[in-house]
Amino acid sequence: MAYRRTPAVQARLDAQRAAILDAAVDLLSECGYAGCAMTSVASRAGVATGTLYRHFPAKADLVAELFGHVVGREVDAVRRASDTPEDAAERVVAVVRTFATRALKSPRLAYALLAEPVDAPVEQRRLVFRRAFRDVIAGCVRDGVRAGTLPAQDAELTAAAVVGAAAEILVGPLTGGTATSLDGLSAFTLRALGVRHATDP
Structure with missing residues (x-):
C-alpha cells in the first residue's frame, strides 16, 4: 500500500519549501547566483542541508x-503597470x-536576473523573463499602432530593443544604473516608439 502524506506532514513540507525559497531569494538579492550555495x-532557512x-x-x-x-x-508587476487607461506610449x-x-531598488538581484553568468537551466528561465517583458511591451505597441497613436512598426523588434536598452542601462557595463x-x-523609450519627446529639437 502506497504511503500517503497526512495534511499535517504536507503542510510541514510546504512550509519548509517556502522557507527555503524565501532564504534563497534573500541570498540572491544580497550575493547573486554565486552566493546561493546549498x-x-x-x-x-533554518533547515538541515x-x-x-x-x-x-x-x-x-x-x-x-x-x-x-x-x-x-517581476512579470506580474510590469503586467499590472501596462494595464492602465493611458495611451500606448504612456x-x-x-x-x-x-x-x-x-x-534600482535591488541592483544585485537585477544583475542576477539579467546578466550574471549562470548555468544553462537558469539561462532558460532568464530568457522566459526577457521574452515576457518583451511581450508585454509588444502588446502595448500593437495597440498603439492599431489605434493610430504610434507609427507602423514591428512591435516585437521595438519591444526587444527597449528591453535590451533597459537591461544595459540598469546592469550593463556602459552605464552607472543610477x-x-x-x-x-x-x-529613449518614447523615441524608440516613434514619439517625439519634449526635449527633442
Missing part, C-alpha cells in the same frame, strides 16, 4: 525554481519605469 541557503537536498536534489534545481519564482513576481513608459524602479537614468530611459 549550505548557505539551508542555514538561512539534507532536508534542503530532499526538496532540491541539486543547486541547479533550486536556482531554476528560484528564478521562476522571482521572475513571476503604458510602455509605465512598464519600463516600473521595471527600472524595481531593479536613479537619474529613469528620465533618460523614459525619453
